[in-house]
Amino acid sequence: MPVQVRIPTILRRYTDEARVVEGKGETLGDLFLDLDARFPGIRGDLVSEAGGLARFVNIYVNDEDVRFLGGLEAPIAEGDTVTILPAVAGGSR
Amino acid sequence: MLTIDQSTYDQIVAHARRDHPDEACGLVATRDGRPTRVVAMTNAARSPTFYEMDPLEQLRVFNDMDDAGEDLLVIYHSHTSTEAYPSRTDITIAGYPEAHYVLVSTRYDDEVEFRSFRIVDSEVTEEPVTVVSAWE
Numbered sequence: 001m002p003v004q005v006r007i008p009t010i011l012r013r014y015t016d017e018a019r020v021v022e023g024k025g026e027t028l029g030d031l032f033l034d035l036d037a038r039f040p041g042i043r044g045d046l047v048s049e050a051g052g053l054a055r056f057v058n059i060y061v062n063d064e065d066v067r068f069l070g071g072l073e074a075p076i077a078e079g080d081t082v083t084i085l086p087a088v089a090g091g092s093r
Numbered sequence: 094m095l096t097i098d099q100s101t102y103d104q105i106v107a108h109a110r111r112d113h114p115d116e117a118c119g120l121v122a123t124r125d126g127r128p129t130r131v132v133a134m135t136n137a138a139r140s141p142t143f144y145e146m147d148p149l150e151q152l153r154v155f156n157d158m159d160d161a162g163e164d165l166l167v168i169y170h171s172h173t174s175t176e177a178y179p180s181r182t183d184i185t186i187a188g189y190p191e192a193h194y195v196l197v198s199t200r201y202d203d204e205v206e207f208r209s210f211r212i213v214d215s216e217v218t219e220e221p222v223t224v225v226s227a228w229e
Contacts, residue, residue, distance in 0.1 A: 008188065008189075009189065009190060009191045010188050010189065010190055056186045056188065057188070058148040058151065058152070060148075060152050063149075063152065065148050065149060065152075067148075083152060083155075085148075085151060085152065085155060086186075086188020086189060087145060087146070087148070087151075087186065087188065088118065088120075088134075088145070088146040088151060088168055088188075088189070089138075089143070089144060089145035089146065089186050090143070090144060090170060090179070090180065090182050090183035090186050090187070091116070091138075091140070091142050091143035091144065091180060091182040091183070092116065092141075092142050092143075092172040092173070092174065092175045092180050092182075093142050093143075093180060093182060
């Protein structure tokens, strides 16, 4: 069940500069394992060592923030678009 | 080097002043090497020491840029009591090596600090800013 995954510039080092790649999985967590099998290392920038989503990366299934869809348990269906955008954040301290 | 027009510069500074004492943040989009628009974003943190673009607003704006054939030129934010230089937090989080990171300090009422940087692999490089009166 392929889904389209939109890759931000900073992660294209893993995808041979591809902006969009295909992946599969029933959940977001599965999808990241599938991507990491073909683009080794990419999952480490998306998932913490403890197994949660990286704090300053926003991930969306279609137009929804996966934090409100169950995080890595978020269900994925054929034809979905998953978008990865680094958070735009910072602070003076 | 970052080259922008006076109107883009003025809009960024005005936004930083308007949101003071909270930090302001936004983007500048570009097409064919020229700024097309300044997008003032919501600082979801509403804080004098932290900023974070609202994630859904961010997705909408990035999709709009894609649809319009625009690229990201500038990510700007303000520091309201410190210098216009990326903080340790800014550097750690910076996720757009393709962007010019503009810092504006609003710590003085009568003086603007407006500086631009590249932040790539946690390495900060300041670059000159050229403001042109208008594009041809």
